[in-house]
Amino acid sequence: MSANVIEASGLLKKYGDHTAVAGVDLSVPRGEIFSVLGPNGAGKSTTVEILEGFRRRDGGTVRVLGTDPQGAGRAWRARIGIVWQQETLLPKVPVREVLRHFAGHYPAPHGVDATLELVGLTEKARALPESLSGGQRRRLDVALGIIGGPELLFLDEPTTGFDPKARRDFWGLIRNLAEQGTTILLTTHYLEEAEALADRVCVLAGGRVRALGTPDTLGGRATAQATVSWSRDGARHEIRTDEPTRAVAELAAGFDGEVPELRVHRPTLEEVYLGLIEEADGGDAEDAGNGGNTTVAGNGGGERTEALA
Incomplete structure (x- = not known):
């Protein structure tokens, strides 16, 4: 069994003359929370939909859980979970019954009550989905995503519209899932969310990987110079330095007190x-001027189908 749950090399997707994904390489080891960041039109959605098996690629190789998603069948789909950005449309039946119904589609599902406890909805087991708050509905979406006992969970903008407290409460749920061994691929526009949750972060722009690393080291962040600033005689001063501790000590020696x-x-x-x-924007503009492709968002008119349809 490969140590990597996701392996992609030279991933390519075009829509006519436009290149949405231009040679993306990714590897995600088992048990990691991996976050994909990027502006609208960066190629995030297309890349993730290829990994989920909902979109065909035009080039490169992909293995997810050891299988090419492009030709994967029902058994493979039972090993992944997906939480869409949009809420799942549900019937007007109690939460426990919704989960029980979805669990019946999987060969080895989680227990319904155990799943409710994991996502913090035990007290809402008899409630109708429409009566839940926004945060509770999102927890129910996660419950639907994990009821099948997935090895890999895709989370698409899971906390959009949450207030700060609800977002941080939700982060606790994601950490809990990761601690239990679920590999998680998270797409988000909230940088603090990626920083709080992700083991590693990938920045996509113009269909290419622009940086990949831990949140602390991404883009040379850990070794970047620090800016030390202070006020003297009503004016603001600053210096950039590789040794901020020494700079502060030298400053302190020149002041009487703080x-x-x-x-x-x-x-x-x-x-x-x-x-x-x-x-990336500057590079893409230069490429376009030299006859290169213009990068656009990768929706392309394709359609998703339900994972177990």
Whole structure:
């Protein structure tokens, strides 16, 4: 059994003259939370839909759980779980019965009550889905995604529209799933979400991987210079340095007491991400000027089908 749940090499997808995915290489080891970031039109959705088996690629090789998703059958689909960005349309029956129905489609599902407990919906087992709050509905979507006991769970923008407390509560659920051995591929627009949850982060832009690493090291973040700033005589001063501790010590020696408005800043994940996107935009514009392809969002008119239809 491969240590990597996902392996993709040279992944390519075109829509006419437009290249949505332009040679993406990815590997995701078993048990990892792997986050994919990128602006709209970066190729995220197309890449993930290829990995899920809902979209055909035009080039490259892909193995998910050791199988090419493009020709995978029902047994393979029972090994993955998907939580769509849109809420699942459900009948007007109690939450427990909804889960019981979905569990019947899988060869070795999780127990219904155990799943309800895992997602924090035990007290809502007899409630109708339409009576749940937004956060509770999202937990029910996760329950539907994991009821089959998946080895790999795809989460597509799972906390869109959540307030800050609900988002952080939901993060606890995701960490719990990962601790129980589920490999998770997370797409999100919330950089703090990727930083809080992901073992590694991949930034896609223009259909290419622009950076890949841990949230702390992405894009050279760990070794980037720090900015030390302070105030003196009503004016703001700053220096950039590889040795912020020494710089602060030297500053402190020149003041009688605290250094006014002292700040030490290293690049945030957001700053690194925006820099990568701006760099990608510049490169893509240059490619276009030289006759290269223009990158567009990869929806392409394809259709999803239910995983167990």
